[in-house]
Amino acid sequence: MDAAACGVSSGLGMKRTISRTTRRASTLDSLQISKEEEQREDLIERIASRDFQSRVLWSRVVFVIGASLAWLHLPFLDAALQRLYFSHLLTSPFFRHYSFEPLLASTIFAFNIGLFAVLDFFIPSLQKYRIQPYKTMAAWKNRLQDALKNEVPWYFFFWIPFGGLLRARRMATAAPTVALVIKEVLAGLCIYDALFYFGHNILHRVAPLYKGIHAKHHHSPVVRAGDSIRHSFLDGTWDVVCAVVALNVLKAHTLSRALFNLVAISLICEAHSGYHFPWAINNIVPMHIFAGSVVHDLHHRKGKVNFSKFFTWWDRMFGTYAFEAS
Numbered sequence: 001m002d003a004a005a006c007g008v009s010s011g012l013g014m015k016r017t018i019s020r021t022t023r024r025a026s027t028l029d030s031l032q033i034s035k036e037e038e039q040r041e042d043l044i045e046r047i048a049s050r051d052f053q054s055r056v057l058w059s060r061v062v063f064v065i066g067a068s069l070a071w072l073h074l075p076f077l078d079a080a081l082q083r084l085y086f087s088h089l090l091t092s093p094f095f096r097h098y099s100f101e102p103l104l105a106s107t108i109f110a111f112n113i114g115l116f117a118v119l120d121f122f123i124p125s126l127q128k129y130r131i132q133p134y135k136t137m138a139a140w141k142n143r144l145q146d147a148l149k150n151e152v153p154w155y156f157f158f159w160i161p162f163g164g165l166l167r168a169r170r171m172a173t174a175a176p177t178v179a180l181v182i183k184e185v186l187a188g189l190c191i192y193d194a195l196f197y198f199g200h201n202i203l204h205r206v207a208p209l210y211k212g213i214h215a216k217h218h219h220s221p222v223v224r225a226g227d228s229i230r231h232s233f234l235d236g237t238w239d240v241v242c243a244v245v246a247l248n249v250l251k252a253h254t255l256s257r258a259l260f261n262l263v264a265i266s267l268i269c270e271a272h273s274g275y276h277f278p279w280a281i282n283n284i285v286p287m288h289i290f291a292g293s294v295v296h297d298l299h300h301r302k303g304k305v306n307f308s309k310f311f312t313w314w315d316r317m318f319g320t321y322a323f324e325a326s
């Protein structure tokens, strides 16, 4: 066999090897895709089941009763809020601390992530609400060490002293009403979500930005609550900027700012928890207005859908909303 024939035959051999490897890779890919679709179908079935839907209904009933009672006793609640604000909050050194907001945010993140870690490791009866039925704990592996090395130092050595540098914390001298706090928290979530949607979309569309800033957050397609703070410095900063801009645009009351932190962070941790509880706010409020964990889980798996964090309207408006895996 001459050199040319030898080259042709080795070229053909290589082509056959490449095509075999490609076929094997595409078979593995399609197996993975069909496994994911199967799991998603199972999830949709579980959500549609009678048992799940009756729990959603009961959660709605409890919510409506609670909201009605609050509405009927609004003057009493306003008076209680006023007492709380003047007698406890304004006299508390923690509440008055110039870095109260980053300190509060860190505490709420630690509490929520700790709570979901306890559910993951110690409450197997809640596994029935997990979005992915398999029990991998890979997302928790080295999470604490990683957080202590990366995210925690940003808070303690950047955001908390930064509050001191700015000395910008102003205490409102009048107590807010319950209605004002609810209105400002909801408006804050809407403004945050609008800013976050567009920034997040760009981070996914511009490859160098994704690689350099956002890829860390997409470390694993199976999310756990610990992933809610798995960020590069710029990615985490973008989250903080969205919150600060939203609250500053609204000129929100000191108490609304604190409550916004509580609500927004709890929603972020719940969206990354991997659990889909019937009593979650996205189930209580009908028509999928709130995004919730199932929607954000799909964002982590697909990357090209569900860029909003709290609501679904921006994704619906721009055609990036998805609830099922198809």
Ligand SMILES: [Zn+2]
Pocket: 217, 272, 296, 300
């Ligand atoms: Zn996420």
Ligand SMILES: [Zn+2]
Pocket: 200, 204, 214, 217, 218, 299
């Ligand atoms: Zn993303």
